[in-house]
Amino acid sequence: MAVDQTPLQLGIRQAGEKLRAQDFAAAKALLTTLSARAPKIAQIWSMLGYVHASEKDYGKALNFYYQSYLIDPENVPVILSIAKLQKLLGFKEAHLRTLETALKADPHDKPALQLYGEGKAEEEDPEAAAAAFSAILRVAPDDLNALYGLAFAHENMGDNGAAADLYGKIITSQRGNEDKSAALGAACKIASFPHQHIVHTEELEHLLDLAFNSSRRIKVMFARAAIHVRAGANHEAWEQLLLANNAMRSEELARKALAEKASVLSHVRNLARQSEAAQDRQAIGGYPRPVFILGPSRSGKSLLEKMLATNDSVRRSYEADIVDKCLSQLAQELALTEPLTAWRLPERLKKPLSGIFGSELKRVAGGRRFVTNTNPSYIENVGLLSSISEDALFIFVSRNKQDQAFRIFEKLYARGNSYAYDMNSIFSYIDMYTELASQWTRLFPSRCLSVTYEALVTGDAEEIRRVAEFAGMEFTSRSIEIHSDAGCSVPFQEEIERLLHTSG
Secondary structure (H helix, E strand, O other), X not given: OOOOOOHHHHHHHHHHHHHHOOOHHHHHHHHHHHHHHOOOOHHHHHHHHHHHHHOOOHHHHHHHHHHHHHHOOOOHHHHHHHHHHHHHOOOHHHHHHHHHHHHHHOOOOHHHHHHHHHHHHHOOOHHHHHHHHHHHHHHOOOOHHHHHHHHHHHHHOOOHHHHHHHHHHHHHHOOOOOOOHHHHHHHHHHHOOOHHHOOOOHXXXXXXXXXXXXXXXXXXXXXXXXXXXXXXXXXXXXXXXXXXXXXXXXXXXXXXXXXXHHHHHHHHHOOOOOOOOOOOOOOOOOOOEEEEEEOOOOOOHHHHHHHHOOOOOXXXXXXXXXXXXXXXXXXXXXXXXXXXXXXXXXXXXHHHHHHHHHHHHXXXXXXXXXXXXXXXXXXXXXXXHHHHOOOOXXXXXXXXXXXXXXXXXXXXXOOOOHHHHOHHHHHHHHHHHHHHHHHHHHHOHHHEEEEEHHHHOOOOHXXXXXXXXXXXXXXXXXXXXXXXXXXXXXXXXXXXXXXXXXXX
């Protein structure tokens, strides 16, 4: 034994050796003895946390790491271990709060910033995610994970130009790397962007050729179709789209998705019209006003949200699932074992949900008077949202059905949207969504407004003024860059009609 090592130090060193040898049973026994002998040593508790995490006993691991944190609250690696376990256990809000604690201890800690950015991206808060990834890139400008995270955040904010530049930087940075996986993913992303953001180079084509023979084969088919569409090679584009959508199609999942939407529609058709008091178009009740911008995928919701957000009093929440978050909190408070369904929520639970929803709106708003949201699934929840928020408003965005169906058919979705790979299912989905919007307008006429994509992309200031006045916002004449793709389906109308009339 080294002369400068105490028995306690020797025991900790031996436990570390056992951990490196993955002899967790011996390490656990030794560390348990040491913790009883020296309960104020943070390292012992964190090592016990590591033992239990390695054995996938995450609940105990979390307790041990927390004990270490109480002794040494500035230890960022321990705080991050707590955050990772919270995420594994499904404690999303606690996970983000713990990461904020880590960043208070060290605002420049790269792993903490990365995890925080990823957490905010999952929470549909791309602005906060972008801030975290940008902080990493200020000191490590070539960090691949941060580049990807920042590109994805800009994509979610609708800033495809900035996203394309970042994905291009990833491709450039990987030229000398034999592992092309990062470059392949970036190439697929760039290829699927609107025309004005595609940099059609030999390098991009080469990467797509490589990706076609990898696990990204389906992504490449959608990406190549996008390139052909923008280049006007309509026959080649359609062939790629047929291959891609056939590979993704699942009749069973599509039927299930449409049946669920039809069930909601049937329920709404049978509702009686609500009596509505005249409401002043100002946020009331001390809460920000929620403005839900609703429409099927590719309808122009994000464009309208971006237009409204030129007003400094508006906070964009993108597609954040605020309702699901509030329902989960209510279920936890009531100790329920089954999840709550928004459009079937019992009347007695609406009042407590209203308080939770208002608090969540305040948190999301960050001091602003309006919160916009573009989650398309909220078309099912208009009735509930109207009952738990006395000043919630709903703007329904629609567009030419053929154009919309084509844009949906052209897109590979990260998750869900199982109806999107069959043209008949797409048209059925759009029809049901449109009728739901009509039924909600019948039930809540003073809360609902309809606009069209075609009107928005003209840049008509009066149309935006009409929307702003409906929401109770001051009209702002600040403009944004608008790229219209009205008429995008025209070159493919015969092919679309052929699919619509093809059975099976």
